[in-house]
Amino acid sequence: MISDTDIRQAIADGLARIAPEAELQRIDPRRSLREQLDLDSFDFLNLLIALHERLRVDVPESDYGKVDSLDALIAYLSQHATS
Amino acid sequence: MNELRMPSFGADMEDAEFVRWEVQPGQAVKRGVIACVVETQKGAIDVELWHDGTVARLMAEPGQRIPVGHVLALVAAEGEDWRAVAEQGAVAPAPAAVPASSSVSTTPAMPATSQSPASSSPRASPAARKRAAELGVDLSALAGDSPISLADVERAAARRRPTPADGMRQAIAAAMSHSKREIPHYYLGAQIEVEAALRWLEAFNAQRPLAERVLFAALALRALALALLEAPSLNGRYIDGRFEPSTAVHIGVVTAMRGGGLIVPTVHGVHVRTLPALMQALRDALSRARSAQLRSSDLADSTITFTNLGDLGCDAVYGVIYPPQVAIVGLGRVAVRPVVRDGTVVAARTVHASLAGDHRVSDGMVGARFLGALAEHLAHPEAL
Numbered sequence: 001m002i003s004d005t006d007i008r009q010a011i012a013d014g015l016a017r018i019a020p021e022a023e024l025q026r027i028d029p030r031r032s033l034r035e036q037l038d039l040d041s042f043d044f045l046n047l048l049i050a051l052h053e054r055l056r057v058d059v060p061e062s063d064y065g066k067v068d069s070l071d072a073l074i075a076y077l078s079q080h081a082t083s
Numbered sequence: 084m085n086e087l088r089m090p091s092f093g094a095d096m097e098d099a100e101f102v103r104w105e106v107q108p109g110q111a112v113k114r115g116v117i118a119c120v121v122e123t124q125k126g127a128i129d130v131e132l133w134h135d136g137t138v139a140r141l142m143a144e145p146g147q148r149i150p151v152g153h154v155l156a157l158v159a160a161e162g163e164d165w166r167a168v169a170e171q172g173a174v175a176p177a178p179a180a181v182p183a184s185s186s187v188s189t190t191p192a193m194p195a196t197s198q199s200p201a202s203s204s205p206r207a208s209p210a211a212r213k214r215a216a217e218l219g220v221d222l223s224a225l226a227g228d229s230p231i232s233l234a235d236v237e238r239a240a241a242r243r244r245p246t247p248a249d250g251m252r253q254a255i256a257a258a259m260s261h262s263k264r265e266i267p268h269y270y271l272g273a274q275i276e277v278e279a280a281l282r283w284l285e286a287f288n289a290q291r292p293l294a295e296r297v298l299f300a301a302l303a304l305r306a307l308a309l310a311l312l313e314a315p316s317l318n319g320r321y322i323d324g325r326f327e328p329s330t331a332v333h334i335g336v337v338t339a340m341r342g343g344g345l346i347v348p349t350v351h352g353v354h355v356r357t358l359p360a361l362m363q364a365l366r367d368a369l370s371r372a373r374s375a376q377l378r379s380s381d382l383a384d385s386t387i388t389f390t391n392l393g394d395l396g397c398d399a400v401y402g403v404i405y406p407p408q409v410a411i412v413g414l415g416r417v418a419v420r421p422v423v424r425d426g427t428v429v430a431a432r433t434v435h436a437s438l439a440g441d442h443r444v445s446d447g448m449v450g451a452r453f454l455g456a457l458a459e460h461l462a463h464p465e466a467l
Contacts, residue, residue, distance in 0.1 A: 019341060038341075040393045041298050042369055052293050061285050061296070 002055065002081045007074050014050035018043045029070040055081050084168045085134045087156040089149045092123055092382040093258055093405075098150045099123045101143040106156075109165060110138045117378065118156060119143070124254035125346060130379040136160050139168035146221060207231035251344040259403050266321075266404050267442040271450045275458040276422055278431040280306075283464035287358075299417065300336075300391050301362040305467045307389060307412055308332040308353040310456035316445040317410035317438070317453055318386045326409060326444045331355075335385030335405065336365065338372045346372040347388060347405065348381040358467060392416050399435040409441035410450075412457075 008024065015022045019037050027036050034044055048059050057080045059067055067073040089099060099121040106118050117129040118138075140157040143149055159165035205226035207215070210233045215222050218240040225231050225239055262268075280302055288296045311318045311332055319328040332354040335347040348368035353361060371377050388411040390402050398418070402411030415435040422431040436457055438450045460467060 021341065040339075041300065042366075045293075045296060045298065049294050058293050061288050 002078065004074055004078060007055065007077045007081070010051055010054045010077075011047075011070070011073065014047045014054070017050065018046055024070070027070055029074075032068050033070050033073060034068070051077065057081050084139070084160060084163060084171070085136060085158045086154045087118055087130070087132060087158060089121070089151050089153050089155055090130060090379045090383055091151045092125055092128065092379070093254060096123060096151060096254075098148050099128075101145055101147045101149050101155070102127060103145055104141055104143075105129075106132075106138045106141075108138050108140060108169060112136060112138055112158065115380075121149075124250035125382065126251070126375045126377065128377050128379060128382065130155070132158060134158060134160065136163070137165040139165040205231060207236075208233060211236045251340075251346075255345060258405060262403050262406050265406065266409075268404060268439050269442050269447055269450065270401050270437065270439050271447060271454060272399060272401070272435060272437045273454045273458065274420075274433050275436050275454075275461055276431050276433050277417060277461055278422075278433075280461045280464040281417070281432055295359065295362070297358055297362040298365070300393065301358060301365050302464060302467060303391065303414060303461070304334055304336070304350060304353050304365065304389060305356075305358060305361055306457055306460035307334065307387075309460050309467070310453050311387065312354070313456045314445070314449050314453035316449055317440060319409060320386065320407040321409050321441060321444060322407050329386040331386065333385045333387075335388040335408075336368060337388060337390035337402075338369055340373070346377070347385070348372040348377060349383065349385040351380070351384075387412065390414070399437055401437050402439050404439055404441055409444045411439045413437040413439075 012024050015024070015037070019039065022037050027033065033039065037043075039047065044064075052058055055077055057077050059076065063076070067076045092099075100123075102120040102122050104119045106112060106116065112118070112132050113135050114131075114133055116132050118132045119130050120127055121130055122128075136158040138156060139159045141155075142157070143155045149155065157168050157171070159168040205222050207222050207225075207230055211231045212222065214220075214233055215231075215236045218236065220236050220239045222231055222236075225235050277299075281299065284297060284299060284302055291297070315328050316326070318332060319326060321327075331352060333349050333351045334353050335349050338346050338348065340346055348371060350361070350364045350368050352364075356364060368381060371381060385405075385408065387408055388402065388405050390400055390411060391414045392400050393416070396416050399415040400413035402413045404411050413436070415437075417432055417434045419430050420433045421428050422433060423429075424431070436454055438454055440446070440450045
């Protein structure tokens with residue numbers, strides 16, 4: 001079981017490439033991640049690709065609504081990560 | 084023999100600072116190879132070669148400010164002796180390049196491999212030399228009676244010319260002022276239902292690996308290119324008082340930069356690419372724009388511009404035409420909105436499409452036909 005800390009780190013590392021100025025600690029974890037960080041669809045897809053490389057979790061487009069906030073994204077990845 | 088000339092990256096660009104060579108005389112090169120890097124208001128740009136051949140003679144040096152159209156290098160064509168071409172170049176007049184006005188470059192200077200022997204480099208402390216390389220400060224401009232110190236370098240860096248963001252803002256202001264002065268814009272807008280397009284795309288993507296997922300923007304680009312076939316007077320360039328239509332569709336895609344400013348990389352040949360190939364081209368262009376690693380062909384020759392607010396932002400966007408183009412297409416935010424279908428109000432995803440056209444070339448009738456065709460193509464995504 002992968003820890004939330006590892007997932008958090010994976011998200012932070014993925015974001016560092018896309019939105020270098022983003023600070024995870026300053027994000028409201030219950031509000032839309034994309035709106036707070038101005039991530040457009042291209043940025044968001046790149047974040048999901050980075051997370052897939054790291055955690056082997058594929059988020060299908062039909063689940064985009066379930067990964068809108070930071071909390072939701074962590075919960076989703078935690079639930080779907082196998083190792 | 085082919086000449087590599089300083090390319091123009093916009094109607095208002097006059098010159099650029101030469102940063103470094105990426106090729107050397109005698110090197111065999113292919114079309115598309117990066118020959119050199121120049122620093123413009125749009126940031127550092129990789130200049131590509133347009134022909135196969137052998138590099139014969141390099142005619143620009145780091146730090147020179149070189150006007151658009153001036154020769155940077157001579158390239159021997161296939162079958163030509165590059166040494167003979169280089170000799171020819173030696174008798175031709177050198178480009179009238181002037182040293183860059185500022186001593187501070189925003190791009191760290193590369194150590195010159197062939198030029199500038201060590202004896203000509205100014206005296207400086209090792210710490211100063213290291214810091215100068217980090218900050219991109221030209222030591223030769225600081226040379227004086229005493230060796231250059233770390234403090235000298237720091238002071239020179241503090242006098243740095245406007246940041247790239249300021250330069251970009253100036254470039255945007257110049258191009259947009261030019262546009263609003265010269266181009267009699269007309270504007271049209273239409274609400275387009277995209278439910279069918281998005282559902283089709285979701286099904287398409289469900290069968291593809293994450294990294295190959297196609298964004299709605301790519302689908303929209305494809306629909307835009309096909310719609311342009313029905314409105315050719317929106318696609319091309321207005322040069323010297325005349326419209327030159329283009330049969331190829333090269334779309335400049337407006338990309339917001341983090342920290343402000345816009346870059347408009349070109350996606351080439353949109354009319355002939357399949358959807359996955361188009362997505363790859365869009366991905367490449369956006370990636371290079373966002374990592375500030377643009378190539379000359381990214382900015383050179385778009386025939387129309389596309390601005391897409393995606394799913395953030397506002398409901399509608401009306402663009403300003405980027406000269407010498409004659410139209411810009413905008414898509415606002417995709418959202419679920421009420422739509423009347425068969426006399427009943429239903430919820431469906433829609434987008435507000437807009438067109439700004441150039442009245443010197445076309446008028447509202449053409450624009451309306453274009454927006455109608457765009458809606459029609461998006462209603463039949465399986466044909467895209």
